[in-house]
Amino acid sequence: MTLLVLGAIAAGALAGYWLLPREALGYLDTVTTAALCLMLAGIGVDLGGRRETWTRLRALGWRVLLIPLLIAVGSLVGAVAGGFALGLPVNESSAIGAGFGWYSLSGVLLAKIYNVETGALAFMTNVSREVIAFLLIPLIAARLGYLTAISPGGATTMDTTLPLIAKTTDADTTIIAMVSGTALSAMVPLLVPLLIRM
Amino acid sequence: MYLIILSLGIGIVIGYLRPLSPEKARLANAVTTVGLFILLMSMGAQLGSNEDVLSGLGRLGLQAVVLAAFSVLGSVLMICLAKDYIYKGLDEKLGRRQGGASQ
Numbered sequence: 001m002t003l004l005v006l007g008a009i010a011a012g013a014l015a016g017y018w019l020l021p022r023e024a025l026g027y028l029d030t031v032t033t034a035a036l037c038l039m040l041a042g043i044g045v046d047l048g049g050r051r052e053t054w055t056r057l058r059a060l061g062w063r064v065l066l067i068p069l070l071i072a073v074g075s076l077v078g079a080v081a082g083g084f085a086l087g088l089p090v091n092e093s094s095a096i097g098a099g100f101g102w103y104s105l106s107g108v109l110l111a112k113i114y115n116v117e118t119g120a121l122a123f124m125t126n127v128s129r130e131v132i133a134f135l136l137i138p139l140i141a142a143r144l145g146y147l148t149a150i151s152p153g154g155a156t157t158m159d160t161t162l163p164l165i166a167k168t169t170d171a172d173t174t175i176i177a178m179v180s181g182t183a184l185s186a187m188v189p190l191l192v193p194l195l196i197r198m
Numbered sequence: 199m200y201l202i203i204l205s206l207g208i209g210i211v212i213g214y215l216r217p218l219s220p221e222k223a224r225l226a227n228a229v230t231t232v233g234l235f236i237l238l239m240s241m242g243a244q245l246g247s248n249e250d251v252l253s254g255l256g257r258l259g260l261q262a263v264v265l266a267a268f269s270v271l272g273s274v275l276m277i278c279l280a281k282d283y284i285y286k287g288l289d290e291k292l293g294r295r296q297g298g299a300s301q
Binding site: 037 | 199201202203205206207208209210211212213214215217218223226227229230232233234235236237238239240241242243244245246247248250251252254255258259261262263264265266267268269270271272273274275276277278280281283284285287288
């Protein structure tokens with residue numbers, strides 16, 4: 001999947017560099033808007049259909065929602081602090097941080113509704129976050145506790161980093177990670193457009 | 199913006215009210231993937247035709263690592279600080295300290 005994602009961007013980049021005249025890019029707008037709506041509806045169907053996750057959330061009690069909430073706050077504050085050091089405006093750094101590791105969605109969203117440079121930065125930032133998460137999860141699970149090991153993954157603890165969490169923590173933590181990742185994933189398509197318009 | 203929330207909302211309602219059969223779930227997944235790839239190629243095309251951004255990719259990569267590291271640090275700090283409070287609530291639910299008495 002990662003290779004396919006990179007391949008699609010590379011194919012588009014080659015087409016944009018050599019084939020497409022600049023004026024043709026404007027016509028792409030209708031196509032990409034339709035693609036965006038379809039993709040978001042598909043993501044919605046997936047999130048809405050995760051009934052067992054939402055049922056587990058109720059069984060665990062609402063305090064468990066503090067986990068994705070605090071991860072979200074930590075990500076946003078961290079990204080804004082990092083952005084401040086880099087001289088980025090707050091709307092850009094916070095929207096990039098609100099990708100929570102979901103690089104494909106945050107990247108294409110920002111490229112579509114804001115500008116391609118910020119989209120590319122969101123893509124690379126959230127790819128980096130996933131890589132950092134893969135490296136840190138085993139270390140954090142061993143040193144700072146199982147619950148803390150959920151935090152670096154952000155939205156990815158719903159799918160890509162879940163197997164690693166399952167391997168390095170226990171069953172309870174794995175279920176909490178899935179709930180947290182699902183809640184954070186649901187926040188990405190809402191927070192990214194909201195924050196970039198601040 | 200409205201289009202984004204509307205599309206997502208419609209999807210969530212459909213997914214929640216009528217959990218999809220495996221075949222339909224595959225279809226929904228295929229739709230999402232096709233949409234994603236169209237957008238990825240479009241992002242690529244915009245990148246490829248924008249020499250300013252292309253020449254700045256190295257700088258963007260460095261910024262990306264800084265932003266990602268700070269995001270992770272913020273998240274880890276927040277959960278580290280709050281984990282005792284969160285565990286206190288969870289232990290009751292998971293029946294660890296109370297031996298399931300809360301159920």
